[in-house]
Amino acid sequence: MQLATIIKAQDTLGPMSAKRSNAPTLLDCERVSKIYHGRQGPVIALEEIDLTVPRGEFLSVVGPSGCGKTTLLNLVAGLERVTGGRLSVSGEVLNAPLTDVGIVFQDATLMDWRTVLDNVMLQVEVRRLPVEPYRARALDLLSNLGLEGFLDAYPSQLSGGMKQRVSIARALVHKPSLLLMDEPFSALDALTRDKLNVDMQALCLAEETTTLFITHSITDAAFLGDRVVVMTPRPGRIAEIIDIDLPRPRPLALRETPQFGEYTGRIRTIFESAGVL
Numbered sequence: 001m002q003l004a005t006i007i008k009a010q011d012t013l014g015p016m017s018a019k020r021s022n023a024p025t026l027l028d029c030e031r032v033s034k035i036y037h038g039r040q041g042p043v044i045a046l047e048e049i050d051l052t053v054p055r056g057e058f059l060s061v062v063g064p065s066g067c068g069k070t071t072l073l074n075l076v077a078g079l080e081r082v083t084g085g086r087l088s089v090s091g092e093v094l095n096a097p098l099t100d101v102g103i104v105f106q107d108a109t110l111m112d113w114r115t116v117l118d119n120v121m122l123q124v125e126v127r128r129l130p131v132e133p134y135r136a137r138a139l140d141l142l143s144n145l146g147l148e149g150f151l152d153a154y155p156s157q158l159s160g161g162m163k164q165r166v167s168i169a170r171a172l173v174h175k176p177s178l179l180l181m182d183e184p185f186s187a188l189d190a191l192t193r194d195k196l197n198v199d200m201q202a203l204c205l206a207e208e209t210t211t212l213f214i215t216h217s218i219t220d221a222a223f224l225g226d227r228v229v230v231m232t233p234r235p236g237r238i239a240e241i242i243d244i245d246l247p248r249p250r251p252l253a254l255r256e257t258p259q260f261g262e263y264t265g266r267i268r269t270i271f272e273s274a275g276v277l
């Protein structure tokens with residue numbers, strides 16, 4: 001299905017918050033803390049994080065550099081262990097890397113010697129999933145991401161934005177319950193970033209994946225998020241969780257409206273009072 005069709009199909013939907021109000025919990029953090037023990041002594045990266053994320057939610061996390069955003073993502077992915085509190089996914093306390101997950105990093109991290117389609121299919125091969133149905137899904141995702149004409153291209157032939165689109169398709173091809181994104185658009189120019197914001201929204205609405213989207217950008221956080229978690233400077237705590245009660249699909253022009261400005265203004269005020277801005 002093309003993005004335009006997906007957006008049209010979503011035209012009648014209200015805010016995702018209305019849809020998710022009865023959804024079961026996917027991710028639960030109870031007083032989660034993380035202390036690293038380095039050469040310079042202990043570093044408190046995260047302190048007493050309380051967070052409940054229902055299935056299907058798009059949750060943005062915004063905060064200054066060093067406040068523990070990547071640490072939070074690594075804990076949720078099971079790549080790091082909590083040092084305090086309890087973190088569970090689908091009701092199970094995590095004690096190994098999560099497998100039902102897709103991750104998008106700041107850099108696309110594609111295999112230079114594999115084509116676009118083969119980079120996406122790598123996820124399927126590593127997981128030993130049946131090739132045919134997942135190949136069809138990979139083609140569908142790449143088409144929805146505007147890459148249908150580049151299936152046989154190599155990463156060196158793609159722009160930064162296109163590479164990031166491939167990594168998004170790779171992260172979603174196996175239908176993970178949870179999509180983790182760590183500043184996926186930060187290396188992109190403003191126009192490419194805007195387009196990806198719109199396409200990402202359409203994709204997430206169509207896929208109904210639960211998404212944890214980490215960003216430095218107040219605008220991206222509010223545009224994409226059902227809620228925005230605003231973090232304090234280190235040690236990272238949650239300053240506030242803001243419900244973004246704006247209907248979807250959200251057009252880019254929404255960012256120019258007073259309602260949107262109220263949300264971004266509120267986040268900015270939190271950062272100002274924490275001495276970040």
Ligand SMILES: Nc1ncnc2c1ncn2[C@@H]1O[C@H](COP(=O)(O)OP(=O)(O)OP(=O)(O)O)[C@@H](O)[C@H]1O
Binds near residue numbers: 067070
């Ligand atoms: N493996 C580690 N060992 C020791 N300290 C670490 C380790 N990983 C992160 N830290 C520290 O924990 C804090 C949080 O780091 P983290 O990378 O989570 O921040 P961040 O919010 O993602 O920052 P940025 O926005 O710059 O990516 C930082 O002070 C960092 O130096």
Ligand SMILES: [Mg+2]
Binds near residue numbers: 069071
């Ligand atoms: Mg980080």
